[in-house]
Amino acid sequence: MAELDIAGLLREHLGVTPGRIRLPGPPVAYDEVRVAENVSPLLAMRWIAQTWAKYGNGRDFYPTKLEKILRYSEAMRSGEWEYRPEGDPISITDGIVTGGRHRLHAILLSHTTQKMNVLYRTKKES
Numbered sequence: 001m002a003e004l005d006i007a008g009l010l011r012e013h014l015g016v017t018p019g020r021i022r023l024p025g026p027p028v029a030y031d032e033v034r035v036a037e038n039v040s041p042l043l044a045m046r047w048i049a050q051t052w053a054k055y056g057n058g059r060d061f062y063p064t065k066l067e068k069i070l071r072y073s074e075a076m077r078s079g080e081w082e083y084r085p086e087g088d089p090i091s092i093t094d095g096i097v098t099g100g101r102h103r104l105h106a107i108l109l110s111h112t113t114q115k116m117n118v119l120y121r122t123k124k125e126s
Contacts, residue, residue: 028123028124029123029124030093030121030122030123030124031121031122031123031124032119032120032121033119033120034089034117034118034119034120035117035118035120036083036085036115036116036117036118037115037116037117037118038113038114038115038116039090039104039107039113039114039115039116039118040107040113041107041108041111041112041113044104044105044107044108045108047090047092047095047097047104048097048101048104048105048108050095050096050097051096051097051101054096055096064101064102064105065102068102069102069105069106069109070106070109072102072103072105072106072110073105073106073107073109073110074110075106076106076107076110076112076114077110077111077112081114083114083115083116085117087116087117088100088117089116089117089118089119090103090104090116090117090118090119091118091119091121092118092119092120092121093121093122094121094122094123098121099119100116103116
């Protein structure tokens with residue numbers, strides 16, 4: 001199975017250097033906001049870059065399936081991709097992608113802006 005080299009792309013185009021992978025700590029309470037948002041390729045790249053910079057290329061932590069990305073990308077490019085209000089959101093927790101990475105990569109590859117549900121999660125103030 002082919003694997004998308006996000007690490008190489010980010011290093012080449014943005015000069016981003018990966019950090020070290022950090023294991024999650026104890027459970028944390030979060031504030032959540034769910035919105036419908038137009039996700040552009042630039043925004044998708046920013047979220048991917050932030051995640052990659054924090055966790056490195058993360059082959060174990062952050063695997064991607066090229067076939068899935070290509071399928072999504074083709075649907076987006078051809079106009080077959082549909083926004084579903086009840087659909088699974090792209091999850092961004094403290095600026096890090098925790099769900100929806102294949103859709104974000106597909107937006108990059110298709111060079112299209114797509115309406116998506118986005119769930120922003122931030123740590124609650126103590």
